[in-house]
Amino acid sequence: MIxxxxxxxxxxxxxxxxxxAQTLVAHGVRPVVMDESARGGGQIYRRPPAHFARSAQTLxxxxxxxxxxxxxxxxxxxxxxxxxxxxxxxxxxxxxxxVLHGPTQTTRTVPYxxxxxxSGATDRVLPVPGWTLPGVYTLGGAQVALxxxxxxxxxxxxxxxxxxxxxxxxxxYAKAGAQxxxxxxxxxxxxxxxxxxxxxxxxxxxxxxLAKGLYYVGWLRAHGVAVHTGVRPVRVEGETRVNAxxxxxxxxxxxxxCDAVGFGYALRSxxxxxxxLGCRFAWAPMHRAQLPERDSAGRTSVPGxxxxxxxxxxxxxxxxxxxxxxxxxxxxxxxxxxxxAARAAELESKLTKLMPFRQGLERAFPFPTDWAVNAPDALVxxxxxxxxxxxxxxxxRDAGADEMNRLKALTRVGMGRCQGRMCxxxxxxxxxxxxxxxxxxxxxxRGQAPIKPIPIHLQAQAAGAASATAEHTA
Amino acid sequence: xxxxxxxxxxxxxxxxxxxxxxxxxxxxxxxGVSVVLLERDLCGSRSSGVNYGGVRxxxxxxxxxxxxxxxxxxxxxxxxxxxxDGEYQRSGHFKIGRxxxxxxxxxxxxxxxxxxxxxxxxxxxxxxxxxxPWLGGRAMGGSLCPDDGQAxxxxxxxxxxxxxxxxxxxILERTPMTSVEHDGKLFTVRSGTAVTVRAPVLINCAGAWAxxxxxxxxxxxxxxxxxxxxxxxEPLPFFMHWSLGVEGGGIYCRxxxxxxxxxxxxxxxxxxxxxARSERSAIATLAVQAVELLPQLKNAHFIRTWSGTEGxxxxxxxxxxxxxxxxxxxxxxxxxxxxxxxxxxxxxxLAELALDGRSTTPIAAFAIERFLPTTVAEVASTAAAx
Ligand SMILES: Cc1cc2nc3c(=O)[nH]c(=O)nc-3n(C[C@H](O)[C@H](O)[C@H](O)COP(=O)(O)OP(=O)(O)OC[C@H]3O[C@@H](n4cnc5c(N)ncnc54)[C@H](O)[C@@H]3O)c2cc1C
Ligand SMILES: Cc1cc2nc3c(=O)[nH]c(=O)nc-3n(C[C@H](O)[C@H](O)[C@H](O)COP(=O)(O)OP(=O)(O)OC[C@H]3O[C@@H](n4cnc5c(N)ncnc54)[C@H](O)[C@@H]3O)c2cc1C
Numbered sequence: 001m002i003x004x005x006x007x008x009x010x011x012x013x014x015x016x017x018x019x020x021a022q023t024l025v026a027h028g029v030r031p032v033v034m035d036e037s038a039r040g041g042g043q044i045y046r047r048p049p050a051h052f053a054r055s056a057q058t059l060x061x062x063x064x065x066x067x068x069x070x071x072x073x074x075x076x077x078x079x080x081x082x083x084x085x086x087x088x089x090x091x092x093x094x095x096x097x098x099v100l101h102g103p104t105q106t107t108r109t110v111p112y113x114x115x116x117x118x119s120g121a122t123d124r125v126l127p128v129p130g131w132t133l134p135g136v137y138t139l140g141g142a143q144v145a146l147x148x149x150x151x152x153x154x155x156x157x158x159x160x161x162x163x164x165x166x167x168x169x170x171x172x173y174a175k176a177g178a179q180x181x182x183x184x185x186x187x188x189x190x191x192x193x194x195x196x197x198x199x200x201x202x203x204x205x206x207x208x209x210l211a212k213g214l215y216y217v218g219w220l221r222a223h224g225v226a227v228h229t230g231v232r233p234v235r236v237e238g239e240t241r242v243n244a245x246x247x248x249x250x251x252x253x254x255x256x257x258c259d260a261v262g263f264g265y266a267l268r269s270x271x272x273x274x275x276x277l278g279c280r281f282a283w284a285p286m287h288r289a290q291l292p293e294r295d296s297a298g299r300t301s302v303p304g305x306x307x308x309x310x311x312x313x314x315x316x317x318x319x320x321x322x323x324x325x326x327x328x329x330x331x332x333x334x335x336x337x338x339x340x341a342a343r344a345a346e347l348e349s350k351l352t353k354l355m356p357f358r359q360g361l362e363r364a365f366p367f368p369t370d371w372a373v374n375a376p377d378a379l380v381x382x383x384x385x386x387x388x389x390x391x392x393x394x395x396x397r398d399a400g401a402d403e404m405n406r407l408k409a410l411t412r413v414g415m416g417r418c419q420g421r422m423c424x425x426x427x428x429x430x431x432x433x434x435x436x437x438x439x440x441x442x443x444x445x446r447g448q449a450p451i452k453p454i455p456i457h458l459q460a461q462a463a464g465a466a467s468a469t470a471e472h473t474a
Numbered sequence: 475x476x477x478x479x480x481x482x483x484x485x486x487x488x489x490x491x492x493x494x495x496x497x498x499x500x501x502x503x504x505x506g507v508s509v510v511l512l513e514r515d516l517c518g519s520r521s522s523g524v525n526y527g528g529v530r531x532x533x534x535x536x537x538x539x540x541x542x543x544x545x546x547x548x549x550x551x552x553x554x555x556x557x558x559d560g561e562y563q564r565s566g567h568f569k570i571g572r573x574x575x576x577x578x579x580x581x582x583x584x585x586x587x588x589x590x591x592x593x594x595x596x597x598x599x600x601x602x603x604x605x606x607p608w609l610g611g612r613a614m615g616g617s618l619c620p621d622d623g624q625a626x627x628x629x630x631x632x633x634x635x636x637x638x639x640x641x642x643x644x645i646l647e648r649t650p651m652t653s654v655e656h657d658g659k660l661f662t663v664r665s666g667t668a669v670t671v672r673a674p675v676l677i678n679c680a681g682a683w684a685x686x687x688x689x690x691x692x693x694x695x696x697x698x699x700x701x702x703x704x705x706x707x708e709p710l711p712f713f714m715h716w717s718l719g720v721e722g723g724g725i726y727c728r729x730x731x732x733x734x735x736x737x738x739x740x741x742x743x744x745x746x747x748x749x750a751r752s753e754r755s756a757i758a759t760l761a762v763q764a765v766e767l768l769p770q771l772k773n774a775h776f777i778r779t780w781s782g783t784e785g786x787x788x789x790x791x792x793x794x795x796x797x798x799x800x801x802x803x804x805x806x807x808x809x810x811x812x813x814x815x816x817x818x819x820x821x822x823x824l825a826e827l828a829l830d831g832r833s834t835t836p837i838a839a840f841a842i843e844r845f846l847p848t849t850v851a852e853v854a855s856t857a858a859a860x
Binding site for chain 2: 091093094096098109278385399400403405406409410415416417419448449450453454455456457458
């Protein structure tokens with residue numbers, strides 16, 4: 001069944017968005033696909049600039065075949081989709097998206113009737129004293145440097161925090177280092193070895209992924225990389241640039257010299273667009289986050305708006321592919337297109353079966369719930385506005401702020417360029433600690449347009465820059 | 475499970491914890507009157523906490539200037555009164571003229587407001603270029619009110635509520651008024667089954683939502699909601715002290731100490747009865763006008779936009795004064811996108827009305843009667859009195 005009037009818009013060309021697009025095309029529907037980045041692939045399968053010549057094997061390691069499969073899927077779809085790269089969706093309102101085309105700095109309005117939001121994730125950051133020093137990156141940022149530009153953040157690198165990305169990035173850096181003379185000075189994991197042991201039963205549901213994880217750790221140890229678990233980061237040291245990391249094992253402090261740090265505590269979903277679209281949010285305990293609600297097929301509380309992939313809760317790349325396909329099937333079915341119900345059910349069951357593994361991951365790399373208690377008053381939490389943990393605590397104490405938007409109004413936390421993408425998680429933890437409330441009760445920062453800063457000098461749309469749909473305004 | 479209702483008897487009950495309600499609560503406490511304020515959300519979370527932050531007398535209708543002058547005194551003592559300066563600065567408010575007609579109109583305003591000593595200076599030509607080299611070419615001149623200025627509404631409005639609480643007011647946040655009754659003597663204000671407040675005096679400071687309360691007491695007024703569009707840039711090197719407006723409206727703009735420029739102009743859109751956002755075309759217009767006004771904004775970025783929900787009456791004047799129908803009921807709402815500056819003055823007036831039944835500042839122009847149809851009974855009773 002072909003539905004000629006249907007032209008859904010997909011935001012995000014990562015694993016979720018690409019599979020969604022492929023599914024729609026397979027049903028005779030021609031979607032608009034937009035992505036902020038220049039080349040599709042998303043975070044995990046991020047593609048370097050076109051003229052960079054490094055093999056998929058070098059870039060994606062064990063995931064090379066998946067990356068290649070996804071990239072060639074997208075490449076094969078160009079004739080059947082309206083593909084709009086370099087296109088940041090910065091606002092959504094009244095059935096239209098506002099889209100900034102990066103290279104030309106032009107903005108245009110794109111109408112939608114149905115929308116699949118596959119906006120992915122960014123690093124979850126918990127600051128440590130010294131984190132604003134040059135040379136300190138997030139784990140994802142450290143990996144992007146490697147994948148996208150083929151360069152490293154330093155020559156003697158400490159990787160710190162927790163989560164699967166910690167060991168993966170450490171492994172990738174150590175491997176890259178073999179050629180480039182880059183050394184991983186230490187891997188500092190806040191999770192305890194006992195956490196990993198306790199998580200094993202759940203993790204066994206995905207033995208191949210578990211094996212990969214164990215392989216990275218084993219490889220690192222075998223290659224003499226110092227891996228410490230159960231650590232508490234104390235501070236990053238340096239005058240003009242990082243030169244050491246100090247951490248504690250609970251009894252004493254240790255210092256590792258280094259010239260760069262990558263740190264992060266797993267990922268957080270990028271939910272601003274869902275927020276602007278009016279999706280209802282709820283607390284998701286496993287993700288320790290307020291997330292847009294969706295049913296098992298990806299439908300949100302707003303008719304016509306679907307969610308897929310890490311943007312709706314961190315589930316990883318495979319799940320993102322399944323969820324993208326599932327959401328597309330839901331969209332099609334909701335608009336009278338006949339879809340393969342068995343496939344839809346199969347996808348849902350795959351997603352459900354992943355849950356024990358996801359829970360296992362959370363056990364293996366638990367969020368350091370004691371972070372806020374140990375964060376010193378002088379710690380800068382919001383680097384855009386230079387707001388410290390002490391200022392946040394004082395605001396809770398003296399002005400009675402017990403909710404994130406009030407905290408923001410009174411202190412400016414989350415009011416800068418990043419709108420809380422960097423500091424939001426940490427600020428919520430501090431507020432919860434300061435008020436003695438569980439973190440789920442302090443709420444979340446409300447999204448505001450623009451999703452990312454937009455130039456004031458907005459140019460009108462350049463002729464022919466966008467798809468045929470772009471000029472249609474209500 | 476039974477939940478017991480908290481019953482509070484007080485001298486004055488206030489509905490709405492914006493700058494009007496909160497400053498009234500503070501003024502009442504300073505007169506030693508017991509007061510309970512009900513705010514359905516957080517104090518200063520609506521218009522009063524999200525506005526542009528212009529603290530300006532210039533340009534107000536002359537009928538508002540006594541109130542504005544009174545408020546001006548309160549603003550001068552802000553730190554002593556509410557424990558924060560709220561980033562309030564008398565940095566000057568400059569209203570730009572872009573045509574001969576604009577300049578004539580600014581001159582006329584300087585004339586009609588002369589009795590109020592606003593200290594207005596008309597500036598044009600070489601002086602203009604010298605005093606504000608950053609101003610774009612379309613400005614012909616303008617009118618400066620040096621003692622007008624700006625403040626941070628997010629800090630000021632909640633601080634009034636906190637100060638009132640410290641002074642002994644019972645500020646009940648997250649406590650919506652769900653019903654109100656009057657037995658001829660006492661108002662009974664309820665918030666579900668959680669709270670009941672009984673008071674002989676009730677002040678209606680429910681902002682854009684005040685119409686329902688007025689209507690319940692037979693005083694339906696043609697109030698509607700408006701949503702001024704706001705935007706803010708990333709921090710830029712500091713260059714501009716004045717808060718800028720434009721004769722005839724359109725755009726206004728100020729730079730905060732941190733360097734961000736706050737801009738307003740045009741209308742946002744309502745998401746529902748409570749929430750609003752800047753609208754895309756308003757953002758686009760603001761952007762164009764901002765660069766025209768201040769060419770150096772050309773390479774800046776907007777980092778956020780927002781709006782709020784404010785009550786407007788057809789003549790763009792508030793309703794401020796005693797109810798026409800119900801003894802003890804006092805209204806203070808409908809400030810038409812310009813209530814932040816006069817808020818602290820309004821609070822004092824509301825306190826006077828509650829206590830003495832009259833205000834020492836003239837407020838006749840804001841009487842609710844101007845919207846009420848003259849009833850047959852009233853015509854008859856006035857006729858009989860003559
Ligand atoms: C930096 C980073 C590195 C990662 N590396 C790995 C890894 O090596 N291995 C691994 O297993 N997992 C990794 N992950 C997790 C992995 O990203 C996900 O599991 C997977 O990519 C999820 O796919 P997705 O399609 O949901 O989102 P993504 O792959 O994140 O794709 C989302 C896409 O949406 C676009 N987008 C978002 N918002 C907008 C907007 N407003 N307008 C336009 N476009 C928008 C983004 O540009 C992006 O291309 C990484 C995550 C991050 C953040
Ligand atoms: C975007 C914007 C920009 C503005 N810019 C300026 C400016 O630059 N300068 C200026 O002077 N003025 C400005 N204004 C106007 C100014 O902000 C308002 O006039 C002023 O804040 C009104 O105060 P208020 O207390 O009447 O209303 P609000 O601040 O709206 O307070 C009313 C309160 O009543 C509460 N409430 C409503 N119903 C109930 C109920 N049933 N039970 C309990 N509580 C209830 C609401 O939650 C709200 O907190 C602007 C307004 C907006 C929206």
